[in-house]
Amino acid sequence: MAKLIQDWDLVIEPKGSLFRLNLKEVWKYKDLLEMYIKRDIVTFYKQTILGPLWFFIQPVFTTIVFMFVFGGLAGISTDGIPQPLFYLSGICLWNYFSDSLLKTSDTFYTNQAVFGKVYFPRLIVPLSVTISGLLKMMIQFLLFAGVYIYFVSKGTLVAINSYALLFPVLIFILAGLALGFGIIISSMTTKYRDLKFLVAFAVQLWMYFTPVIYPLSVMEGNYKKYMWFIQANPLTAVLETFKYGFLGKGSFSWFALCYSVVFTIMLLLIGTWIFNRVERSFMDVV
Amino acid sequence: MGDIAIKFENISKQYRLGAIGTGTLSHDLNRWWIMNIQGKADPYLKIGQANDRENKSTSDYVWALKNINFEVKKGEVLGIIGKNGAGKSTLLKILSRVTTPSAGRIVAQGRIASLLEVGTGFHPEMTGRENIYMNGSIMGMTKAEITRKLDEIVDFAGVEKYLDTPVKRYSSGMTVRLGFAIAAYLEPEILVVDEVLAVGDAEFQKKAIGKMQDVSHQDGRTVLFVSHNMQAITNLCSRVVLLNKGTVVQDSNPLEVVRNYLMYETLKEGAIYWDQESALGDSTLKLIAIKILDQDNNIRSHFFSKFKIRIQLDFLINQLESDLVIGFDITNENGMIILRTYHNDNSPDSWPELKVGLNSIICELPGDFFNVGTYYISPKISLHFKKWIINSDPLLSFEVELNHGLSPFWNRITKSTRPGSLAMILPWHTNNLD
Secondary structure, three states: OHHHHHOOOEEEOOOOOOOOOOHHHHHHOHHHHHHHHHHHHHOOOOOOOOHHHHHHHHHHHHHHHHHHHHHHHOOOOOOOOOHHHHHHHHHHHHHHHHHHHHHHOOHHHHOHHHHOOOOOOOOHHHHHHHHHHHHHHHHHHHHHHHHHHHHHHHOOOOOOOHHHHHHHHHHHHHHHHHHHHHHHHHHHHOOOOHHHHHHHHHHHHHHHHOOOOOOHHHHHHHOHHHHHHHHHOHHHHHHHHHHHHHHOOOOOOHHHHHHHHHHHHHHHHHHHHHHHHHHOOHHHOO | OOOEEEEEEEEEEEEEOOOOOOOOHHHHHHHHHHHHHOOOOOOOOOOOOEOOOOOOOOOOEEEEEEEEEEEEEOOOEEEEEOOOOOOHHHHHHHHOOOOOOOEEEEEEOOOEEEEOOOOOOOOOOOEHHHHHHHHHHHOOOOHHHHHHHHHHHHHHHOOHHHOOOEHHHOOHHHHHHHHHHHHHHOOOOEEEEEOHHHOOOHHHHHHHHHHHHHHHHOOOOEEEEEOOOHHHHHHHOOEEEEEEOOEEEEEEOHHHHHHHHHHHHOEOOOEEEOOOOOOEEOOOEEEEEEEEEOOOOOEOOEEEOOOOEEEEEEEEEOOOOOOEEEEEEEEEOOOOEEEEEEOOOOOHHHOOOOOOEEEEEEEEEOOOOEOOEEEEEEEEEEEOOOEEEEEOOOOEEEEEEOOOOOOOOOOOOOOOOOOOOEOOOOOOOOOOOO
């Protein structure tokens, strides 16, 4: 009998096994993932006049505003890094994180029409959002590279160092955190919509607890008592490591980076697990 | 088990009525406590409460499906019929893994593709070609497979000219054709079709039905077909399952099940009324009554064939749409559609006027028209070629006793019956041309 059961290609049961992450299935649907990524990118600038230019407009203007408000009015130090580079790097990284998080956190709600009709591993959708966002961020880094070269040619810049090689790790942490938090939140918002409002608000505040507009050293100088809070934020290491590697200033520590990596992996595991529990029956509760 | 494609084993599905979600946080916590900590069954599941739309349920929880057991053989075209709310769509949703059963299990062999609603995942901004790839991969095809099938899909859907046009510029018919083509050429071992043939022109419907037959006969693949169209069911299926209130009532050959369904599941009183809550329809229009009347406007369900029969439809219009078509099908006891009629079949100046609010329109069926037998009325109301508002199964019936008075060869006294669905008396005369 046991042998017979194995012959079925598909078994549909009320509850799946407790620790199934479903990743094999995601792999089976990798072509769909590719299509979703393509869709996200292609449809982004369809019927717009400026098209892909929009990828640049937002960081440029945000940087200018930050330079006036935080650099000029508030006079927050940038650790000796030229202001445009300091803010631009922070904005590119932060925007990627917050965009991906906000978009993935609605997964079930915004896709209920498709999810309600056909089965595929739901994880494909948040995955595609995180990956297509990555492309957008890479394009924005071209802008960063341009400004970077400008400052190098003027000779005002401490050059790039070997810690810049950690860039892929930083990307992994950013993407992993956005995806992890995103899928956990999306799993919970299917039932309790309140979370949706909370998330938008929390992400906004979160930026101020991350060294985006200020270097960690400034925080350490002024609020030593609350440093643990900023350091507990897994994003802190990402921004500081980036600035350390590319701009030569910042606080880098292997411990902080390892903490962020471990945090990300744990979050992804827990997130995938929760997401898989919810995806099976979310149609009944959404 | 070699020749079984799908096996439903004690499938049950329970829904909570009323409030959003699975209820309140306190219900959730309580349920979680009892199920996971104490290890008992869900305390809010009430056993034995069937999904009965006629009676107000006493429990907040309702069984949409209850102990469904049947097998589908490979290559079989299985029809599933039942009234609205009988559980057909829930069953297909579980099968296509959109939702999970509350109890029981389904095992299947082969890839399942469902046509619960074609065009799923179409992105309006993307071109036809991009959408073929998108839709195909949603259904589990690989890119290489789609590329191989692309020409056939495009050909079947008849969209080669518009392949690089965004789908938002397509007509609804084209979208449906494209959607169906993708699913049909996906070559799943099991194809699930739910009312896809609802939209689309007649020519395409023929193509689609032909394709479904090919899929099962030539390629030996399994088809599960849910429809309100009894004629399509009897034509296409080799076996039919009748669901009622979430349970399997009958599982037999198509003609037998369809007859049984028509006979026992429709009203024989000659009139149906709905209250606001249970009325069929959507935000545009709600049907509140259907009546079968004689010439003097008395409600009846038994007629002599020589008399006229009037079908009255009462409905509330909230939004007056210019492409609203209101009508009904008349089906005979074998499930064959004798005719479909709409209020605006005739020239525009003779259409009954529709207005926002309560409308009551009558269609008069001529005397000397029907043969002996039972006939069923299924209301069909739609926005022309766009969307069904009501696409119902037969709801009520009338009986006709043959009584064509005038000829000594064919009247009540001679009692001779004729073959054929209709028994019209037609004019005959000598050809005087020479």
